[in-house]
Amino acid sequence: MKTRMSPSSTGRLISIALVLLLVVAGAAIGQKKFAGKSIRVLYFSATYADAAKEYAKEFEAQTGAKVEVVDFPYTTLYEKMGLALSSGDSSYDAVTPACQWDGEFEPFMTDLTPYINRDKFDSNDIIPGLWEQSGKWNNHIMGIPFSNTPQTLAYRTDLIKKMPTNWDDFFALCDKLNNPAKGFYALAIPGVKEQFDGLWMMVDWSIGGRWADKNWNVTIDSPETRKSLDIAKRWMKYADPAAPAWGLGESDAAFLNGNAAIAFSWPTLGIAPNGDDPAKSKVVGKWAIGLIPYEKNGVTVLSSWDIGIPKAAINKDVAWEWIKMYTSKEKQLINFQKYSILPSRISVWALPQVKNSKLYPHWQASQQGAVIWWRIPAGTMAETYVRDSVSNYITDQWDQDKAVSYMEDGFKKLLADYPPAKGVLNTGR
């Protein structure tokens, strides 16, 4: 004999089912979009990584995705990134190449154009011209630039009323300020070759020199190259004798300790974050940012970093959300105020907190013109020819003819072995 369920049992079952449904729905509503996912992002070990580490918790709270920030010093970042990208390693979901590496790494990076179009990323807010030098290559958008740092200098405002704008006046000022007997030098310079070559470049370009013309014909052997080598060598007469062995840290420390009047540096990395901290600086309130003297144009060296997604990345959507957050207007303002990271957005540069800051002269330097050297795959090797050549010349190991011919022969060999892709012009120097 069949038995039917009593009305009370049926009702109980329905109630339980409804409650379960409500619980599941509630859980789904509370669950974040990328809960359970994680990304690993690769940064340069400086203020950029520090900012990223600060935002990681906030990003997780907003999206549910965990962020692991990995950072390396500049000297090793290129090879870590290069090896990971070229071997198809999926360790990183987002990487931050320096703009000079874009040409080498672009084949291994995701084109961000579909993401930009889908989410209507405010591309017009990026400084015009910057994206062309940092993040765009070969008609692809491989990264969003998040920093825009033209090379400048820092100087003592208690000793120098106004920075000279040409090299003759500059050296006249150095003659006046230099006092080695009292352990005070006109210049604090990072003499190690990986820093010094950039200093030489900015002089060479600012007096009209070029490594090659726009069609890649090598033009390094020029009066401008020779004059800029002499200027660079002359600097060393006004620098601490220990300078040839100094890195950026030691050079900045000499300036912050009050032992130099002018620091050739990337001030945003060491001087700006510490210059007005009495615990770390003896020049509190006595420093400012100045532009590099020039003769023909105000072109200086650009340091810009962009952030993109490797083709081998696993969590590309999450990585894109991270990129949008890190490059947002809000975060670029925090990056500027807390970490001295110069923004890539026009709207952030226009904010009063930025316009009235000590770092605002960088905007002027940027407007005058900041360029990077060759972004082609052979660019890193080309830079090394410059490094060796300039370093050997200023330490009197090579004469000028040898230094120039070494660069010229090296560039020609590189361009022959690894020619730029068809249609790619030299938009740098």
Place this chain on the structure above:
Amino acid sequence: MLVTRTLYQSRTDKALSWVFVLPVILILLATAFIPLGWGLYLSFFRYKLNLPSATAFIGLKNYLDIFSDELTLRSLRNNAVFAGLSVSVELLVGIVLAMILSDDRRFSRVLVSILMVPMIIAPVVAGTLWRMMLDRTYGVVNYLLSFLGVPGISWIGDPKIALYTIVLVDAWQFIPFVAVLVLSSIKAMPRSFLDAARVDGASPWKVFWSIILPVTSPVIIIVAMLRFIDAFKVFDTIFVMTGGGPGNATEMLPTYIYRQGIKFLNIGYSSATAVLFVILMSAIALVFQRLRDRQLLRIG
């Protein structure tokens, strides 16, 4: 029947010995021979890891480029000078130190323990420490020398002396290594040799020159070989102290190969340089081995 058993045993022994040696062969194959062979193969190509489209077979061009590349030759010259000088200093001071420590006083045993400290510091740490101490303006070495009236020396900033500075740092770190090994060889010598010499009225110098040095020479030669090869492989100290600078004054082959292979991802060229490096090291090891064999024959 006896002959058959002996033959059988002999074959079994041979087979067993191959079985025991096989794991080592397999490991060496996987970690040494195959990578070396692959490196040799790559050395005949123009091959940049991040530009696979530019890969091309170029035969011996990489090798020819090495001999016309000024920087490679300079690196090799720097390496040879560094290895020659540092090993000479380490041997000289190490042997003297070993002689001083060869008595059995408690003081000697304590001193040996203290002397081991530089040896156990990682080269990267040692290089970083010395880089700070040798700074021309802020370093403690120049500060102490100033009390003797010595003006500031640009130890790692002057290209004329940077290489010799690295030699001193390397010697500081590895003199204890030489001293300890030579000391153990001295202690392993039969006492009767020394006692007999003393009874015959030999002076301490004669005892050292005619007995101790010849008897310990096979060990000294091996130590020299090990140090020479290690000195040629120097990387960490150079990387952190000078980066190969000023200019290329302290560039060594390993740092140069690293630059080509890891920084530039120029695999073909760096493989060729590495192959030549291996051949050079093998030749050096062979020379020392022959020297040692000859010395062993001499001392019977």
